[in-house]
Structure formats: structure tokens, C-alpha cells
Amino acid sequence: MVANGEQSSTLHALIRRFRDALAPDAVITDPQQLRTYECDGLANHRVVPAVVVLPEDAEQVRSVVRACAEYGIPFVARGSGTGLSGGALPHADGVLVVTSRMRRILEVDIANERAVVEPGVINLDVTRAATPYGYYFAPDPSSQQVCSVGGNVAENSGGAHCLKYGFTANHILAMEVVTPDGELVELGGRAPDAPGYDLLGAFIGSEGTLGVATRITVRLLRSPESVRTLLAGFPSTDEAGAAVSAIIADGVTPAAIEMMDALSIEAAEQAVHCGYPEGAGAVLVVELDGPAAEVDHTFAEVQRHCGEHGAFEVRVAADEAERALIWKGRKSAFAAVGRISRDYIVQDGVIPRTALPEVLARISALSAESGVRVANVFHAGDGNLHPLVLFDGDHPGAAERAEEVSGAILDLCLEHGGSITGEHGVGADKVRYMGRMFTSDDLDTMQRVRCSFDPENRCNPGKVFPTPRLCGEAPGPRRGVHPLTEAGLADQF
Amino acid sequence: MVANGEQSSTLHALIRRFRDALAPDAVITDPQQLRTYECDGLANHRVVPAVVVLPEDAEQVRSVVRACAEYGIPFVARGSGTGLSGGALPHADGVLVVTSRMRRILEVDIANERAVVEPGVINLDVTRAATPYGYYFAPDPSSQQVCSVGGNVAENSGGAHCLKYGFTANHILAMEVVTPDGELVELGGRAPDAPGYDLLGAFIGSEGTLGVATRITVRLLRSPESVRTLLAGFPSTDEAGAAVSAIIADGVTPAAIEMMDALSIEAAEQAVHCGYPEGAGAVLVVELDGPAAEVDHTFAEVQRHCGEHGAFEVRVAADEAERALIWKGRKSAFAAVGRISRDYIVQDGVIPRTALPEVLARISALSAESGVRVANVFHAGDGNLHPLVLFDGDHPGAAERAEEVSGAILDLCLEHGGSITGEHGVGADKVRYMGRMFTSDDLDTMQRVRCSFDPENRCNPGKVFPTPRLCGEAPGPRRGVHPLTEAGLADQF
Numbered sequence: 001m002v003a004n005g006e007q008s009s010t011l012h013a014l015i016r017r018f019r020d021a022l023a024p025d026a027v028i029t030d031p032q033q034l035r036t037y038e039c040d041g042l043a044n045h046r047v048v049p050a051v052v053v054l055p056e057d058a059e060q061v062r063s064v065v066r067a068c069a070e071y072g073i074p075f076v077a078r079g080s081g082t083g084l085s086g087g088a089l090p091h092a093d094g095v096l097v098v099t100s101r102m103r104r105i106l107e108v109d110i111a112n113e114r115a116v117v118e119p120g121v122i123n124l125d126v127t128r129a130a131t132p133y134g135y136y137f138a139p140d141p142s143s144q145q146v147c148s149v150g151g152n153v154a155e156n157s158g159g160a161h162c163l164k165y166g167f168t169a170n171h172i173l174a175m176e177v178v179t180p181d182g183e184l185v186e187l188g189g190r191a192p193d194a195p196g197y198d199l200l201g202a203f204i205g206s207e208g209t210l211g212v213a214t215r216i217t218v219r220l221l222r223s224p225e226s227v228r229t230l231l232a233g234f235p236s237t238d239e240a241g242a243a244v245s246a247i248i249a250d251g252v253t254p255a256a257i258e259m260m261d262a263l264s265i266e267a268a269e270q271a272v273h274c275g276y277p278e279g280a281g282a283v284l285v286v287e288l289d290g291p292a293a294e295v296d297h298t299f300a301e302v303q304r305h306c307g308e309h310g311a312f313e314v315r316v317a318a319d320e321a322e323r324a325l326i327w328k329g330r331k332s333a334f335a336a337v338g339r340i341s342r343d344y345i346v347q348d349g350v351i352p353r354t355a356l357p358e359v360l361a362r363i364s365a366l367s368a369e370s371g372v373r374v375a376n377v378f379h380a381g382d383g384n385l386h387p388l389v390l391f392d393g394d395h396p397g398a399a400e401r402a403e404e405v406s407g408a409i410l411d412l413c414l415e416h417g418g419s420i421t422g423e424h425g426v427g428a429d430k431v432r433y434m435g436r437m438f439t440s441d442d443l444d445t446m447q448r449v450r451c452s453f454d455p456e457n458r459c460n461p462g463k464v465f466p467t468p469r470l471c472g473e474a475p476g477p478r479r480g481v482h483p484l485t486e487a488g489l490a491d492q493f
Numbered sequence: 494m495v496a497n498g499e500q501s502s503t504l505h506a507l508i509r510r511f512r513d514a515l516a517p518d519a520v521i522t523d524p525q526q527l528r529t530y531e532c533d534g535l536a537n538h539r540v541v542p543a544v545v546v547l548p549e550d551a552e553q554v555r556s557v558v559r560a561c562a563e564y565g566i567p568f569v570a571r572g573s574g575t576g577l578s579g580g581a582l583p584h585a586d587g588v589l590v591v592t593s594r595m596r597r598i599l600e601v602d603i604a605n606e607r608a609v610v611e612p613g614v615i616n617l618d619v620t621r622a623a624t625p626y627g628y629y630f631a632p633d634p635s636s637q638q639v640c641s642v643g644g645n646v647a648e649n650s651g652g653a654h655c656l657k658y659g660f661t662a663n664h665i666l667a668m669e670v671v672t673p674d675g676e677l678v679e680l681g682g683r684a685p686d687a688p689g690y691d692l693l694g695a696f697i698g699s700e701g702t703l704g705v706a707t708r709i710t711v712r713l714l715r716s717p718e719s720v721r722t723l724l725a726g727f728p729s730t731d732e733a734g735a736a737v738s739a740i741i742a743d744g745v746t747p748a749a750i751e752m753m754d755a756l757s758i759e760a761a762e763q764a765v766h767c768g769y770p771e772g773a774g775a776v777l778v779v780e781l782d783g784p785a786a787e788v789d790h791t792f793a794e795v796q797r798h799c800g801e802h803g804a805f806e807v808r809v810a811a812d813e814a815e816r817a818l819i820w821k822g823r824k825s826a827f828a829a830v831g832r833i834s835r836d837y838i839v840q841d842g843v844i845p846r847t848a849l850p851e852v853l854a855r856i857s858a859l860s861a862e863s864g865v866r867v868a869n870v871f872h873a874g875d876g877n878l879h880p881l882v883l884f885d886g887d888h889p890g891a892a893e894r895a896e897e898v899s900g901a902i903l904d905l906c907l908e909h910g911g912s913i914t915g916e917h918g919v920g921a922d923k924v925r926y927m928g929r930m931f932t933s934d935d936l937d938t939m940q941r942v943r944c945s946f947d948p949e950n951r952c953n954p955g956k957v958f959p960t961p962r963l964c965g966e967a968p969g970p971r972r973g974v975h976p977l978t979e980a981g982l983a984d985q986f
Contacts, residue, residue, distance in 0.1 A: 197943075354605055435685075
């Protein structure tokens, strides 16, 4: 396959620009190497990018983004590639900007309780750098050992502890960002409540559609004096859900309150032998943290609520090892489902906490009607569901039925005033659901912001929003996007 | 004075549109009545609006905003008019949209810990509605008995307790907004971390430049089980500042930690006889709240830190009456300064908390050099300073010198990585300082968002941003803004 002349020459010029600006091994054009980047954690969407670049600092990111602007080429930023919605899915004719060489922790400022990091820094490394001072970085997605802070910012990542501590957005104080036209701007600042628009908030969770963060100032929290964890076994999710409601209604905000149903318990047991209570229709993992005086007091309350709402066994972690064992079952749940089903979809939806019992009953009914098994694992405190929809890809039509059930669960979430995604993002995966959640006026309003930053739709195009309608009205001449094919690259370089 | 023909006819048509859409007494054109609205809390800026409208619901707001769009007329939204930066200063040729008839509390949903209110609802009324259920609305600006929730949203208002609980932005879950072209859109939602851009965050604190909120969903917090308050007298602000640092460094987050210096203590004493410790060079008011078990424990720590850092008297409120007396001195401080100075400027700046001792020393030096007295009252925990710059307007040049010192204090804040406003906003007052805090690229980035919502610059024009540079490049034909003069109105209606 040979690319046409225009493609080749555009591509040639762009790559030359990259090679001038970056280290010799930081511009990847070899098809085999490019294939490494064809997907993120959503493995059923795959696209090989035209070029991959590995910039080392903000100036290099700027050079790349400016060259893309000049030649009208789309680009996608990628951190560790652990996202579950295809937010870092490459563009076939575009550049993938990978931040894995931007891993410096630039400052740990304990007096002001913050750290300044590059976007490729691994989430858990921030906590490691702060631990000697008695501090930590709160957002804790399950992938925290490998995911990047830049990726957390793009997806506004959550985690088991965001019930009490909030999402990534609650822990970012400022950012330096390269906009799609290559400007370097500061969002947020060291002082609280900066004047002007809070574009920091709009940028966090924008899934890479407004630019590339090159420096991130994160909030550090003091490590809690005391952490206490319990595991409670219930006859069914009804009783467990009632216990959650009672705990929250009592004014307790646990650091985490997680629920697993019988099917997900079975999977975790098979995978990691976590020894969860036998015969449980549901378990709750409840963790409290804070000053010892407070934790001891409220922990007793939580035990009482579990007992009063039908827990037949409440196991309290006596030490860190027992705590780790309790969490092991919960944290392995997604992967463990592979033990009981060849294939499965990890869904991510949100409902108001008070709608839990009804929505769980409806999911159960959906499962019974369709014959598709659904395992439920979720952050019960804030109503963030992670139903795992099981199927066997070898059975004709099974994948489609699973997809239908998975979509119907999102409709259930919307019907109850919830959301189509809690913490995994829209990415490439859920673009088709955005029109169900938002009116076209709502979407147009977001689109105005996108178009004001990226009128040519070159910054992570095709993600988050359905096909833009407003950018055609955007100012300035619309430059053509030159398709760069993989074949063209292979031929030329 | 007679307006020219075009002005008269535009005006005539616009007012007719308003009278068709609103209640008969909801369109004000009488010059005497219009004068009531000529300023907000920043009384040295005064502009009489061309028309005032008092809509009763979102549809009426929409009618007004659409008519303004059609005739190319600017408009300004106003809540209770208590703002201190002139954010609700009218436009002489424009419409003032006053929300005082939109005061319904539409829903108090305790199970989901939220309430839905109209924008004109008084801040304290939200707490009053939630109190019977053991809940309250956290943002507590000093004006909370009269200021509106819509105004709190526009200015992202703070208050003494935002050290622990955050600004208004942390307590708004969703909003219905009329955009400058009259669309009705939903921002945010009932579920956490909604997909798409977080425009809720960008809207909060945008000082009325992106549209008019017509319905606001606020977060309700459970009233704390225990509240404990102390007043500590120190020889000077140095010792008081060291005590603040020690408390925070110990991992304590007080609900509030306020400092007043000798001059502001003197003023408060004269005004309300609050009985603060005699001879104090500084006092701290420290309040803790939360579960009794935690508060009792940490309150003892706070007392110890005060003692160790030179407090010569620590007074603990034994009951609600004593607590009220402690707060009375602090809350009256701004007004009380009128007892010791004919005129004064209430400044509002922010510095990182760790820079407190140096900045206070520099303010003191500035005061000594210029001969201008400065009283300091501030939220010490988060570095939000409220220096009161005293002068006598009868002395020639005194106002100018005070203005210079006041501006120099903002420069000090910026020099230390802080901000030109903590909680009072930019409004009309601090537009001239924005270029000192932000680069032109930073301002252009915000301007892009403004222009994407309001390309004709009709929505609270002249506030927050220096003269726009980008809107000229915005899409679509630029309609002319027809000046409506007050005289024109008086002649015609």
C-alpha cells in the first residue's frame, strides 16, 4: 500500500519537525512498535496511531502540538493507558503523545500540603514521595500502581475512597496546560478561589479534549491517625443496602463502603481465596479513617448498624494483614470474574444512593429475563455501580445480548436521575449514550467550550461528544485534516 | 435631555416586550426607583440602570434575556446587592435583572442531602429550612442574613468556615441557567462526577458573565454534633500566626480560625464591647466542629498550641451565648472600623498561609512609610487577608494614598504567589489588577470561554476581565449595542 503524494509529504514534514524537537528515540514510526499503543484498558477498541511521540518536557509537548496545529493533524494524549473507556484510543491518522517520559516529582511542599508533578508520574508514587512526611495523595483508582496523574486528571478518576475524599478534581490545585493551538497557560493557582473562570474544573475530566497537562499541582492530605476496616456478611443485597442507608443517615461518612453480591463473591473466592463469609448473598467492606478518638466511636456505630440490618457475621481487621486480606477480595473482583465467565463487560454507572434497592432489583429482573448473568460490585456509599455483565463470546449472539443488558443498565441509571459513567469516563465507548443523558442544548453548551479551545476538532477527536455541530460555525478558516496512513509512514520512514 | 429617535424606539420596543412578559409592577423605569439599584456593597461605584426587571421564574428570565439579545442590549443580574466588588453594578444603557422575586425553596431532600432553590433565596433561609432535619447550608459569608444564593454562586462566596468546608463551589450540585442568548441549560447533576465538561465549576464564580442561574441544587451538610469555640489573646500577630501554623501543622483543620490585630480589636471593642483580652496585639478565634469525641480531643490540642506560642489568655466559650459574644467582635469588625476612621477600604487578598508572617510585616512597613493606618482582620487558616485601609476623605489626597496602599497590598499578595481576591470577587473594582495576576495567554483562555457564551459581550460587560481582545474574532455578525439613556427612559415612559 502506498500513500498518495500529499499524505507522504505532510507526514514527512511533520515527522522531521518531531525529530528536530525530540530525542532521537522519542519519535516512533515502526509499525510493530506502534501496535503497542493500539488500545488502552478498553481492549475491544483498537486503532494503530500514525506516529507516537515521547516528549520529555512542556516545551517538547508544545513543539509537537504546534506542529500538529500547523499541519492540521489530530493528536491524542496518553498516560499509562489504563483507562476503561477508550479515552486514550489513538487516531489512525494522528499523533499519540505519550507522557511516560515526564515522570519527575518536581516539588513536595509539606508546609503548604501540596506537590508539583509531571503528568506521567504514577499515582502511587505521589503517595510514596509524601509518606515520609506523614502525607498521601487521596485519589486511589484500582490501577493506582500503574496509572498516571495526568490520566487521573483527564478522567477525573475516583476510587474506593472518593466517598469521603472526592474525585481527582478535589485534589488538584493548579495545572500548566498546552492548549490545542500550542499556547502554554496556567489554570488554578496556589491561593484558593482564584478570580476569573474556574477552567481548572472544566479541564479536569475533559478526557484530553481541551489540551495536554504538562505540570500538575496536587493537594496532599495528612495520613489519618487511625484506619479501621470491617467485612460484614448479609443474606442479600437488600439487607446490605439497608445497612448502608442506615450508616449514612446516621451522619457517618466512611472512607469507603463497598458492596459485592453473591456472584462477585464467588468469583473473588475462586480467584484469591479471600475467605469471605460463607453463604453470604452480599458483603460490605466498610472502612473508617481519621483521628482515633472519632474512628473508635463511629466504628462501634457502624458495627451496630450492620448487626441491626441483618449481618450474620461482622469481621473486624485486627491488623494491616487482615485489612489487606479484606481488600484483596474486593480489589481482585473485576479480574476474578474471568474465573467464572470467559468474557464480560465492566459497566460503570451512577444512581442516587437512595435508589439502590430499586435499581438492584431491576438489574436482577433484567438478568432473569435475558438469561445474561450480572455480578454487582460497587461503591455503595455514593451509588457508583460496577455491574459486570457476563457472556461467552463463542456463543453466537451472546456478546450482543450482553451489550444490550449493559446498555439497559445505563438506561436504568438515567431513569433514576443518575449518570452513564461514574469514574471511567465517556471516552470512545459511551459517546453514543451522551444524547440520552443530556439535551442537545446541554451538549451544545459544552461543545461551545470545546470549539473555543479546539475549533478544528483535532484534540482527541471522536471522544466524549457526539459529532460536533457547532464547530462549523467557529471562527477562522477551517484547515483540512490530512490523513496520515500507517502504510504511508512505513513506506517513508 | 431627549434621546435620539433610534434610542427611543429601541427602548420603547424593549420595555413593551418586558411588560408583555412580566407582571405589571415588575418593570421599573421611574428614575427615582431606578436610583435604588445604582450600586451594590461597593458604594463608591454608582451607575443608574436604564431599566430594572423583577422576573418571577425561569421563563420570565428567559423572555428578558431573549429580548435583550434581539435588541443587542446589555444586562446585569443582581441578587441582594451585598457584593463588595461591584459585580452587580448596573450598565447605564442596560437592563438590571433582579432576582428578589425568585425566593422559593422548591425542595428539601434530606435523604439525598440536598435542596433545590431559586436564585433569590436568602443564604440563611436555606439553613433555616434544613435545621428541623438536623442539616444546614455551609457557605456563610458575613452577609448571610441578607445575601442571595444566586449571588453566592456568582461570586463563589466564602465565609469564616470555608477553611474546613470550602467555598460555595463545594456546595452546589447542579444548576439551571439561562445563557446570554436565552437558552435554558442544565449544568451538573444529581450524580457525582457527571460526564462532559464541568461547566458548573466554570459558572460558579463567573460573576454573572456567563448567564443567569434560575434554579440551584445545593448540598446540605449534617449539623455537627459538637461545636467548640475559643478566643486567645497574643502579644502580637507574630505569635498568633505561629500558633495558627502549629495548629495546622498538627493536622487539625478547624472549622474556622480568624485573626484580628490591635487596631481592629480596638475598633470592635468601641463598637460592640465584646470584651476581648486587654492589651492584646492580636486575637485568634478558633472554632472546631464535628463528632464530640473528635472535637474534645483536638480542642485540647488547640489550647496547648495557643499556650505554647505565647497566648496570655485563652477563653473557652462555655455556652452558645459566650460563643456568640466571641463571634460578635469578629463579625462586627468591618463595620466597627467606622468608629475609628471616617473612611476605609475593605481589601480582599490571599497569600499562602506560610507567607503570613512576612506579608504582615510588609503591610506594617507599608503603613509606617505612608502614614496610612491599616487594620488587619482575616481568615488566618487559608491566608485570606482583609486589610482595612483607613483614611479621612476630607483630607486632600488621603483617598488616593489609601488607594495606593490598598493596591500595594495586592501586589504583595501576588509577589507571594497569592491572589488579588479571596472571596469578594473582581467585579468592576479589580478589573485593573487582572493583568498583574494573569498572563495575557491565561486571560485569553478565559476570554475564549466568555466569548463562546457571550460573543457580543452583553452579559455583565466590563466586569472581571480587562477589555476583551478575542470577541472581535467571534463567529457571526456583531450586532450594535444601542445605548439607552436614563433620560430617554424618563421621557418616554
